[in-house]
Amino acid sequence: MSMADGEQPRNAGSRNVSDAPDARGAQDAPGDVTDAQESDAARRRRRAQFLRELHEAKQLRDRVQPRRARAARMRQQMRMRTFRW
Numbered sequence: 001m002s003m004a005d006g007e008q009p010r011n012a013g014s015r016n017v018s019d020a021p022d023a024r025g026a027q028d029a030p031g032d033v034t035d036a037q038e039s040d041a042a043r044r045r046r047r048a049q050f051l052r053e054l055h056e057a058k059q060l061r062d063r064v065q066p067r068r069a070r071a072a073r074m075r076q077q078m079r080m081r082t083f084r085w
Contacts, residue, residue: 062069
């Protein structure tokens with residue numbers, strides 16, 4: 001899967017690339033608590049978005065590969081049966 005020159009990755013639009021320098025700059029400024037809190041909130045928003053997309057991708061994979069999904073469920077059940085508290 002190689003991309004042609006000038007092509008963007010598919011998920012590049014979902015992330016705010018400009019947030020990363022702001023987050024670092026907010027931590028460098030002494031006493032700017034509000035900027036640090038905003039960057040922390042932005043990080044949590046990006047993480048939540050990433051986890052939503054990851055969950056959606058796993059559901060899609062399970063739908064298009066039902067045999068593999070069933071085998072994974074069976075392995076998980078076996079792990080849970082043999083787990084000792």
